[in-house]
Amino acid sequence: MKVRDYYVTPDSNRIMRLLWQAAGGDRYLLERATYSDQVKYMCLGGIVSATGAMAALAGGYAFYTIFSPRGSALEDASSTIVAIQSVFFGLIWGLIIFNIDRFIVTSTGKGDGTEAITWDEFKGAIPRIIMGAIIALTISKPVEIRMFKTEIDIRLKEKQIEQQTEYIEKTRKNFQIELDRNAKDLAKYEQEIQDKIARHKFLESQYIEEARIVTVGPRALALKAQMDKVDQEIRQDKQDSEYLKLIKEKENIEKRLNADLQVSQKTADGLDGLLERIKLSHEVSGWVISLFITLLFMAIELTPVFFKLMLTKTPYDYLAENRDDLIKAENGIEVRYDYYKDKVGQERHLVIHHESEKMIYEKIKLTEIQKELTDYAVEQYKNREKKKIDENLDAYIKNVQFDESSN
Secondary structure (H helix, E strand, C coil), rough: CCCCCCCCCCCHHHHHHHHHHHHHHCCCHHCCCCHHHHHHHHHHHHHHHHHHHHHHHHHHHHHHHHHHHCCCCCCCCCCHHHHHHHHHHHHHHHHHHHHHHHHHHHCCCCCCCCCCCCCCHHHHHHHHHHHHHHHHHHHHHHHHHHHHHHHHHHHHHHHHHHHHHHHHHHHHHHHHHHHHHHHHHHHHHHHHHHHHHHHHHHHHHHHHHHHHHHCCCHHHHHHHHHHHHHHHHHHHHHCCCHHHHHHHHHHHHHHHHHHHHHHHHHHHCCCCCHHHHHHHHHHHHHHHHHHHHHHEEEEHHHHHHHHHHHHHCCCCHHHHHHHHHHHHHHHEEEEEEEEEECCCCCCCEEEHHHHHHHHHHHHHHHHHHHHHHHHHHHHHHHHHHHHHHHHHHHHHHEEEEHHHHCC
16 A cells, blocks of 8 residues: 555454445555545445345345244244244345345446536436335335334234134024025924924823823823824934934034134134235324334435435545546547537447457458458469460460360
């Protein structure tokens, strides 16, 4: 490093150099620039790195919310496998956002080198602003639902209870049609059985009364015979195939109904997805707080873009321009700025590639020389053949006639 008498640039440490790299800064130039340049690029790198870290946390939490075991909102159902997968996914997502942010920052120029942001500068930065806004939105929502997790869990439990109650009512309503039809068919058989049971009880009471008054006589025996007959009819009715079929059908319907009712809790627990939590977070926090959180992350995400547009030119920028000019000069590239206007009146630069033009010129000259030598060789060959003809014309004519006859 060059030693100056008037200013010595402070030495950089490893963390500072890593942050420079995150911001796309040139370490060689920054170590030869001013301390303010070093701090600016260190802050830019810190913002980019922090955004990547926040994206990793948000992505991991979103992944865990999506794939974690479903259960009651007030009970923490955890899974080690899903947690490990969430950490892995979060790291991948964080690296993706980190690289996108790094690209946005490094591709954003300095504008016109003044603190004011003109319309042309802002218009050129619109694509990067849109990309940054989308990234900020994807980061803010998982963070938002984590911030209001307690309130969201309470609201979500209430919705799960409502969902379970509604599911039970719908399930019972769906099966009630089958149960009513079955009950209507059973009513005919059961009414006959109940009538015969009542008849049996009446006869039984008469038989007991008769046997109490006198010894079992003809009337008591007749009542006993009628009782046995009615009892036999009751047993036959209860063993009727159609009646037993209806009983079996009722049992099957109730069995299916109970099976569906048992999954009502599982169905209600399924109401625990990422989208539902985002909706509830808006209800819990209100649109003002939700918008404020989103704008906060947008401000963090878009700060490097606007920051670079507002930066004035510093020694680092002039060193970078000098480096670019040296590299272009070393490779024979000349740029004449605002040299001409295109069809729409936009000023364009004229780029001259001297090395390539030199090579093209050499190729052209070499080709021209080869053409001249070829022409000269053809001419000399023609003169030699003419000389042969002049020396022996008859032999030449005979050779020509022989070639024509052979063809």
